[in-house]
Amino acid sequence: MTGLNTRIVAPSSALGESERLQQGIALLRSWGHTIRSAPDPERHWGYYAGRDAERLADFDGKAELWACARGGWGAA
Structure with missing residues (x-):
């Protein structure tokens, strides 16, 4: 599974x-994946990685591989 269009x-x-x-990101690239987007590590809203609309917008686009930068509260 190398060389996939990847969104984080x-x-x-x-x-x-x-x-x-x-x-x-460096590890995924070393495996041959192309990173198409990644979240802004400075973006936050309380404990979350941004407001609901911002986090949902991260999923806008096509990818062969989706990777979550971090787990935790707020995905449901």
Whole structure:
């Protein structure tokens, strides 16, 4: 499963550490994946990775692989 068009989303908790996100992106790229979008690690609304509309907008687009940057509260 290499060379996939990949979108990273943050449907739950705020990211906090951009270094960990960048490490994950680097790992996916080392596997040959193309990163089409990634969430802004500075974006947050309370404990969440943005308002509902912002987190939903992260899913706008096509991808062969969807990766969640972080789990936690707020995905339901």
